[in-house]
Amino acid sequence: MAWAVLGTAGGKAPDLPPARALSDVLTEVDPTTLNMGSRDLLAALSDTVTSAMGWQPPHAEDVVLAHPAVRAALTPIADVVADNPRSGWWTAPLDRDTQIYTRFEPTTVVGRPRGTAAERLRRWRDGIADQERAAAQYRASHPSTPLGGMWWVTPALAGLDKTTRALPDAGSAALWLTEDEMGWESADLVPCTVDPHALVLEIDGPDAWASLVASYPLDVTSSRAPDWWGAVDAHEGDWLIPDWSAVAADFAGVHVSVLAWLMTSGEAVSPRPRATTTLAGWDPDATWWLTDGVHHADTGHLWVRQDQNWVRAS
Template sequence: MFSNLIEPLDSTGRARVVVEFARSTALLEKEPTTQLELLLALRESVDRAMYWQAPDAEDKLLAQPQVASALRPLAVAVSPYCPDWWVDAMAPGQQRVQPANSPSIEYQEAWQAGAGVRQWYSQAIADETAAQTYIPDPAANYTGMWWSTPAHYSVPATTRVLDGLGPVALWAQEDTQTPQYAVSYPISLIGPCRVLEITSAHDYARLVEKYPMRMTRSRFHDWYRVTGSVDEWYIPHWGLIAKDYEAVHLTTAAYLEGATKRIPISGGSTLMAGWSPDVTYWVGNCAVLGGRPEEWQLAAQGSNNLWLAA
């Protein structure tokens, strides 16, 4: 995004970026941004969320106080055009997105979220146990276990559908190799469905404090590289969450506030790692296939790559 501006990170480089932000703000005040432009900007932001390496040159540049101050007027100019769904609760008509070459999920076993959470828990404990042998030097070269989501195939992750654009997950999904083709699967809800809404980084901190799972040794090295902090690290205990809720939904605004940042909690810290905008994780067995899947293709349209119905 700023590849032509980030070197060097001295006063000259900062000044160039500050001028560019001011120019962009003036242009935006004359010609309002579109919903598609905001969605593409969201996609780029999510693509750059990384939890296994130190901040790169662009991250360091944007974190500098002078640059951050110059960015605020641009954010203020954009904010009136941010869509309502960025702050809305989970929408009906949720869909799950899979690369077209992934195994089909058109069978009931793929939606047994309760069993998936149990398997996730067993693997998480195994990972934490194996990590006890790691050198406790935060700079040591260990990596691989950095997410705080219930990452298991049988635990569905879904998003809302945008008119004419398809599911949000097509456009903004962390840690994914963007395929050329994808399939979206509509879901229906059966039985009672209690959804916990996460609307801010504060909400996420309270979630982890209420349902804590200490994973310091397995997250220690990756999360130190991202945040520069040495701490006791916690993730949500999804097995405990599943006793009280069938699903957890993260708003897009909460994602933008909390992603890649150390979030302090009582007794330590957490990261919102591996999440995505508007994502809902289903930890109870109330989500089932609800319609015909739809195929999508990533195609060049002008200077952008856009998802179109195949």
């Protein structure tokens, strides 16, 4: 289970002096002396998630961490993290009994989504088609001008529910593990009830993600390629994401475990020959619900950020 800490950004690292120096330091660490509590692990995982950038090339430190010598030196530490009982939920499937809807900056007025989930997904699918046409036209007339802005694989902006599990004494997974987080200072955590019989697809790694995209492919080459060419180590063929309107015909939701996120985020995944997908914009442990089967409690609990930690305020 050394995957847990060794998930790094795509790209190949040269023989870098900083990588050699870091690997030398890491080999001097005795992993058995590391005392990692739940908050320590969560804070480290949070740093990893919030530094993920699916829209640009990896930072210099990511390239160093991807170096084979550094990865080899990290393996004993990763083994200790993976064996820590406090990280056991990183491999767990959806916990139907503890789902939380995390609404950041709850003072913001949010209108109710229009229509059923199926109707919202049809509008989402039509919007993707419009984006592809507009991006293709723009690239045809401006071939040397960068075009970006579309980098996520989720049905974001479709008005669907996204939930994560509750974490004892830490609120919810979403409080800590949100990609491209905006520095929010407060959040309302609302318990949710989900259908115990709802069919949820579990994504536990790159193969499961590849299978999902292969089964429900949606070509987004024109709109996503300008961002993903820099962020993911693949530069030929088509770029695909799941067609969530089609997925919804078979599954009520899709859950990505922390393990799956660590193994798949930012990596080039091939769902078919000459086609690439990746996992970008999907938070660890998040379930996106594609149907109307999630029921929110009438009230939630306010959490606020204090000195880089989240604490319950009410």
